[in-house]
Structure formats: structure tokens, C-alpha cells
Amino acid sequence: MGAFDRMVPRRAFAGVPVSVLSWLMARNLPLTATPARRAEDRVPGNIRVTDDVFAACIEPAIAVNPVDPRNLLAVCRVFVGPDIGVAAYTSFDGGDTWRARGLLPGLVPDFDGNPSVAFDSRGRAFLCCVVATQGPLRHGDVLMWRTDDGGRGFRPSTTAIAGGPGLVDHPSLTIGTGSRPAATxxxxxxxxxxxxxxxxxxxxxxxxxxTFQPPRGLDPAAGARAIAPVTAAGPNGSLTVAYVTPSPSGDVLLKAVTSGDHGETFTEPFTLAEVPAMAPGLGDVTAKSGPALAASADGGLICAVVTGFDDATGMSRLLLTTSAGPAALAPTWSGPMTVAAGDETVYLQPQVAIADDNRIAISVYSLSLATLRMDVLLHISDPVRAAPAQPAFGPPLRVTTQAFDPRRAIDTGSTHWLGNYQGMAAAPGHVFHPIWTDTRTGRAQLFTAAVRRHRP
Structure with a gap:
């Protein structure tokens, strides 16, 4: 994603806030910190997920067991000396407490990562990640693990996508069902x-x-310029894959393909949104952004989210586009709507989930340019009755109980790496579980929260 991220002029995270203040004053922007919480906000407690032997934990993914919604399974990249592995964490009380399960079985840390996790309708969880080698000729495969007991134990891995001489990157796993469990x-x-x-x-x-069938290309014309794919499945064969590519003018296109027949055939790629860039460069902090995608359980609502940053104005935006399902085609998607925008804040790394009453929840990092501190915000819509639509969102909820300094992220020798994405899942009963990398302890660790919103 680095090719699409632009540096903010005269702003760097080298530990000297005066550079940021001078940039703000040059643009006559107000120097304000993160707004205080409103009294009516239901502030969730923050739960620390990771607290074990690893030097840092980044890039989390999380899933909720539909058979037992109190069972959550999280997975992330972990730093083991100079190497990077992937480890799992479980909760069986709705996210109130967590237990470390260690590195994935058989995994020897090298340059592994980009984990993704999903439960099927029977309560089995599937987890995949890239297993890659370091060095100038980096290559790697995507391996898949399965657990039948909520993450207490895992079956031996299998190869889902082989990279051969190349590298498989940014895998995104989703599970679709038909009318019978056997149709998973x-x-x-x-x-x-x-x-x-x-x-x-x-x-x-x-x-x-x-076993996995051989992978098939979705946008041959874009080739290696297409990156950061995300995927979401609904019932009875509906599938959407979104990704980003550069436009001829140098902007970033959020594109998608859809299938209504279990991935047998796909539409031609179509554009959902266009932004100047997804995020600015942040000097010696790496926190790139990509798109996010979610589908409702009944397949009637699909949401794609992306951040946009305009270098000319300093304006950062959080954008949402929605579609009707289950076999959504390009004409049914709404134009992108702005959920949030500002020139005092940079929005990074959005995630989206849909509750069982069709409320849309979007989590996003909010970086204050005045304080150089990050919070996690959660934007929750009213129930969406029809799609495509322009959902109504109230004021965002600040999920983090304490803002944190991204410059305290893991120091790789070339950057302070906060990771390139975060995670979120929805549970029955209108509960959202954002999970994010946070440095409030002095090192990059994972935190989560259970955010409950009731029916109106």
C-alpha cells in the first residue's frame, strides 16, 4: 500500500511536535485536542488482550462464534526477536478476559503475518496467514488452520494459496453458507x-x-497495481471482493467484483469510490490504510469503507458506500457518503461490521494533529431498512479510554510500525467488538471493547 500513501508536507513524527504545530499554523487550523466524551455516551471498558512474551503485537483480526457468542478468537502478528510470527488469543466470556494460545502450531517465526479469521455456522473457526521468508527475494504462501473448540487447539495447517517464486500478501477470509451446513x-x-x-x-x-481450488485472477488489467483485497460473503452464493488500484491520474480507486454463484463467475471490476490518497505519510511512523468490507447475515446489505486524504487541503475523510444483496451488481451500489471529515484529524485503518438489526458500525483510528495522540472512534448508524442507502450516523463514540502515542510503536530499525490494519466483529444482541493496536503500556499491545447499542 506504500505506493498510494503521500507524505503530509512539513509534518513528521520524529518526536518534535513543533513541526506539526508549524504545519497547522501555516494552514490556520485550530489547535484542538480530541473532544471530551459526551455524558450520554455509553463508554465501554478497554480490555487488554495481549500480555505475554512477545515484544509487540500488531495487525489483529477477530471473529465471534455464532454458536457461542461469548467465544471470541483473535489473531495477530507478534514480534519474536528480529522475526515475526502469528499468535492466537481466546475469550470465552464475551471479551472480558483473554488467554494467550501462543504461536500457531508448526509456525516458525520469520516474516509471517496478515492473519484473517472466521467462524462457520457450526462453530468451527478457520484461520489463515502469510508464512513468508525475509530477504530481498521475499516469498511466501498462505496457510490455513482449523479449530473445532473455539481456539483451544488447532489442526495441522494446510496450504491454501502457494506463492511459488512470489509472495502471497494480505489474505482475507470469509465464509458463505447455502441452505444446508454441507453447502458451506x-x-x-x-x-x-x-x-x-x-x-x-x-x-x-x-x-x-x-483443500482450495487454484486461485483465479479478478482484475488482470490492473495486475500488480491491485492491492489490499478484502472479502465478504452472504448466504446462497453471494460474494464480494474489494481492493484498491491507482487511477490514471494518480488517485486511488476502490474497486470491487461480485459473484452470485459461490464464486463460479464474477462481474467485471467496477469502481466504488475514488480518493486522492487513503492516508498521508507519517514520517517515522508506519500506519498505512486500506479498505474494509462487510455483509449482513442475510446478505441484504453490503458495506465498503475507505479513508481519503487530500494533500492540497489537509482534509481527511471516512467514506462509506452500501449495496443491496445478495448478488449485488455495480448499479445497485450507492455513491460514497462522508461519515466523518476534518482537517484537525487524520482517519486511518477503518473496519466495518453489521449487527443483526442492520446497524452499521465503523471503527477508525483518529489521529489528532494537535496532540499527536490516537484514539479509536466508533461510528454506529441507525438500522438500515433498505440498501443502497445513506445511513444516518450519530456522533461517534470514543472507544479508547486513553489516547496513545503512535511513536511508541515497535521500532523495526527503519520505522515505528503500528501495523497496517485493525479488526472488528459484530456479535448477536447488537454488540460490536473492535480490536486495535495500542501503545498506552509503552509498547504495541492489543486492546478491545464490547460496545452495546440497544434497539430504538
Whole structure:
């Protein structure tokens, strides 16, 4: 995603706030901190997920067991000396307490990461990540694990997408169901680079993740310029894959393809939104942004989210586009609506989830340019009765009980790396579980919260 991120002029996170203040004053922007909480906000407690032997934890993914919604499974990248592995964490009380499960079985840390996790309708969880080697000729495959007991133990891994001489990057896992549990399909979107067929691909499993069919390219014309795929499935064969590519003018296009027949055929790629850039460069802090995607359980609502940053104005935006399902085609998508915008804040790394009453929740990092501190905000809509639509959002809820300094993220020697995405999941009963990387302890660790919103 680095090719699409632009540096903010005269602003750097080198530990000297005066550079930021001078940039703000040059643009006559107000120097304000994160707004105080409103009395009517239901502020969730922050729960620390990770507190074990690893030097840092970044890039989390989280899933809720539909058979037992108190069972949450989280997975993330972990730093083991100079190497990076992937570890799992479980909760069986709705996220109030967490237990470390260690590195994924058989995984030897090297340059692994980009985990993704999903439960099927039977309560089985599937977890995948990139297993990659370091060095100038980096290559890696996507491996898949399965757990039948909520994350207490995992079956041996299988190869879902082989990179061969190249690298498989940014896998995104989703699970779709038909009218019978036996109709469960697993879909895995990813980017493949360093091969003759670079670009965004999707691979499908029809046997419970034991094997995956060969990956198929979704946008050959974009090739290796297509990156950061995300995917979401609804019932009875509906599937959407979104990703970003550069436009001829140098802007960033959020594009998508859809399928209504379990991934047998796909639409031609179409554009959902166009932004100048997804995020500014942040000097010696790396916190890039990508798109997010979610589908409702009944397939009647699909949401795509992306951040946009305009270098000319300093304006940062959080954008949402929605579609009717289950086999959504390009004409049914709404134009992107602005959920939040400001020139005092930079929005980064959005995630989206849909509750069982069709409330849309969007979590996002909010970086104050005045204080250089980050918060996690949660924007929750009213129930969406029809799509495509322009959902109504109230004021955001500040989820973090304490803002944190991203400059305290893990120091890799070339950057302070906060990770390139965060996670969120929805649970029955209108509960959202954002999970994020946070440095309030002095090092990058994972925190989460259970945010409950009741029916009106």
C-alpha cells in the first residue's frame, strides 16, 4: 500500500511536535485536542488482550462464534526477536478476559503475518496467514488452520494459496453458507506478487478448508497495481471482493467484483469510490490504510469503507458506500457518503461490521494533529431498512479510554510500525467488538471493547 500513501508536507513524527504545530499554523487550523466524551455516551471498558512474551503485537483480526457468542478468537502478528510470527488469543466470556494460545502450531517465526479469521455456522473457526521468508527475494504462501473448540487447539495447517517464486500478501477470509451446513464455502482473497500472474486473486474451498481450488485472477488489467483485497460473503452464493488500484491520474480507486454463484463467475471490476490518497505519510511512523468490507447475515446489505486524504487541503475523510444483496451488481451500489471529515484529524485503518438489526458500525483510528495522540472512534448508524442507502450516523463514540502515542510503536530499525490494519466483529444482541493496536503500556499491545447499542 506504500505506493498510494503521500507524505503530509512539513509534518513528521520524529518526536518534535513543533513541526506539526508549524504545519497547522501555516494552514490556520485550530489547535484542538480530541473532544471530551459526551455524558450520554455509553463508554465501554478497554480490555487488554495481549500480555505475554512477545515484544509487540500488531495487525489483529477477530471473529465471534455464532454458536457461542461469548467465544471470541483473535489473531495477530507478534514480534519474536528480529522475526515475526502469528499468535492466537481466546475469550470465552464475551471479551472480558483473554488467554494467550501462543504461536500457531508448526509456525516458525520469520516474516509471517496478515492473519484473517472466521467462524462457520457450526462453530468451527478457520484461520489463515502469510508464512513468508525475509530477504530481498521475499516469498511466501498462505496457510490455513482449523479449530473445532473455539481456539483451544488447532489442526495441522494446510496450504491454501502457494506463492511459488512470489509472495502471497494480505489474505482475507470469509465464509458463505447455502441452505444446508454441507453447502458451506470458504473464500480466500489475496494479492499475488513476483509471479507471471500478479494481482488480486480468489481461491475457494468446498470441503471445509481441507483443500482450495487454484486461485483465479479478478482484475488482470490492473495486475500488480491491485492491492489490499478484502472479502465478504452472504448466504446462497453471494460474494464480494474489494481492493484498491491507482487511477490514471494518480488517485486511488476502490474497486470491487461480485459473484452470485459461490464464486463460479464474477462481474467485471467496477469502481466504488475514488480518493486522492487513503492516508498521508507519517514520517517515522508506519500506519498505512486500506479498505474494509462487510455483509449482513442475510446478505441484504453490503458495506465498503475507505479513508481519503487530500494533500492540497489537509482534509481527511471516512467514506462509506452500501449495496443491496445478495448478488449485488455495480448499479445497485450507492455513491460514497462522508461519515466523518476534518482537517484537525487524520482517519486511518477503518473496519466495518453489521449487527443483526442492520446497524452499521465503523471503527477508525483518529489521529489528532494537535496532540499527536490516537484514539479509536466508533461510528454506529441507525438500522438500515433498505440498501443502497445513506445511513444516518450519530456522533461517534470514543472507544479508547486513553489516547496513545503512535511513536511508541515497535521500532523495526527503519520505522515505528503500528501495523497496517485493525479488526472488528459484530456479535448477536447488537454488540460490536473492535480490536486495535495500542501503545498506552509503552509498547504495541492489543486492546478491545464490547460496545452495546440497544434497539430504538
Amino acid at each position: 464455502h470458504l473464500y480466500l482473497a489475496a494479492g499475488v506478487y513476483g509471479t507471471a500472474d500478479d494481482g488480486v486473486v480468489v481461491a475457494r474451498s468446498t470441503d471445509g478448508g481441507r
